[in-house]
Amino acid sequence: MNKSPNSASSERTAESLVAFVAEPERAALADMLARLQREPQALLPGGVAEALAWAAGNVLPGMLLVDLAGQAHPLQALAELAAAYGPATRIIAVGDTQDVDFYRQLLQAGAVDYLLKPLRLSLLASTLERAANGVPLGMGERLPGGRTVAITGAGGGAGCSTIAAALGQLIAGQRQTPCVLVDFDRSKGDLPLLLGTEADAGLAALLAAPEIDPRMLQRSMHSLPAALSGGVPQRLHLLAQRPAAHLPVDPERVLELGGALTQLFSLVIWDMPACHTEGVAEVLDHADVRLVLFELNVQCARHVHRLVQRFGDERSGQRLLLVLNPTRPAGAARLTQAQFEEFIGRQVDLVLPHAGCLLADSLLKGPLDLASHPAFAQALLGLADKLLGRKPQAAAAPRAGWVQKLLRNTADRHSYS
Structure with a gap:
């Protein structure tokens, strides 16, 4: 398969290295890397903050070496780095804290290794070799991977593809987290249209291949334009196929594909079809998060009730x-939310605002444009934070000018007179 310009084989390789260390150690590290014949993609002064800022505008490396010295909350910092760079980047932490428990915590948090300063050439060489090959310390266990989210609807037209496309844009752009969207509706998927791109046979070829080859996987994905992810390159990818007649697939191959994707991306979002063809039930069974979209009607209530019975034990x-x-304006629902919740025996987690025709109309001009409905985008951003395990960030309230403050104070005085 030829490498296309928009493929996700990208410039990231397992051997590529970016390093951020304090200025006093930079020259020594440069000398060691030269002796090891490892040319870094970048060797810059700094630590976690600089590494996060660098990730926002560059193609991500296969390895990241970062200095944690001086970090007040190093485990939280490592978690932020892991989210920003994704599972495909192996993180090597360096620092000056000599503590066994701290070392174990860093490894459990996803670091390939933790090296004490000053760095030793032999330890650096072996660590870089293991990181490039994806081999963690210990008994050969796999390095931590990303999370899988399966989006399904309680009925036809629930908006699964729209929500998947919107979440992908927000997670990759607003939260700068590597994300891939899988359009698993193999007969009539909508994600390529919503994202303004053409689907090819990438997904079909992968599912039909004898095995999931990492290079084939990367070449089968579309790396979507940076404009769809807030100007950040190489953050949002799509795996889909051209609409075609249904061909049976091995569910085990679908799960193998899902596992391979979690080793490349922090978040893997599956847009599931309404019909439960091969692999759909398996993805739902193994997903870290099952996101169910519905409306307030009897049909959806019955279907959601079945899903709660099946997946409600967390x-x-x-x-x-x-x-x-809701796909209808307020007041058009056949059930109240309270009636719906009473029937399914569980509370609703999130209520999205009615999007109306604004989002659909934006497709006449190109990809899905969330700017056309700010309230909808803000609600989805809160959902994106939940999926990422982050504390939702409230939208900043506009600051009132001096005229508004004066009018408000005047009104308050009159109300007490």
Whole structure:
């Protein structure tokens, strides 16, 4: 398969290295890398903050070496780095804290290794070799991967593709987190249209291949334009296929594909079809988050009730999120939210505002434009934070000018007179 300009094989390779260390150690690290014949993609002064800023505008490397010295909350900092760079970037932490428990915590948080300063050439060499090959410390266990989200509807026309496309844009752009969208409606998927691109046979070729080859996987994905992810390159990818007649697939191959994607991206979002063809049930069974979209009607209530019975037990750590996505204006629903919740025996997690025709009309001009409905985009940004395990960030309230403050104070005085 030839490498196309918009493919996701990208410039990221397992051997590419970006390093951020304090200025006193930079010259020594440069000398060691030269002796190891490893030319870094970038070797810059700084630490976590500089590494996060660099990730916002550059193609991500296969390896990141970052100095944690002086960090007040190093584990939280490592988690932020892992989210920004994605599972495909192996993180090597360096620092000056010599503590066994701290070392174990860093490894559990996803670091390939933790090296004490001053760095030693032999340890650096072996660590870089393991990181390039994706081999963690320990008994050969796999390095931590990303999370899988399966979006399904309680009925036809629930808006799964629109929500998937919007979440992808927000997660990649607003939250600068590597994300891939999988359009699993293989007969009539809508994600390519919503994202303003053409689908090819990438998904079909992968599912029909004898095995999931990493290079083939990367070449089968579309790296979407940076404009769709807030100007950040190489953050949002799409895996889809041209609409075609249904061909049976091996569910185990679908799960193998899902596992491979979690080793490349922080978040893998599956847009599931309404009909439960091969692989749909398996993806839902294994997803970290099952996101169910519905409206307030009897048909949706019955279907959501079945899904709650099947996936409502979250003791294993897998989450079920119920999201009301009204396709009709307020007042047109056949059930109240209270009636719906009483029937399914569970509260709704999120209510999205009615989008009307604004989002659909934006497709006449190009990809889905969330700027056409700010309230809808803000609600989805809160949902994106939930999926990423982040605390939702409230929208900043506009600052009142001095005229508004004067009028408000005048009104308050009159109200007490």
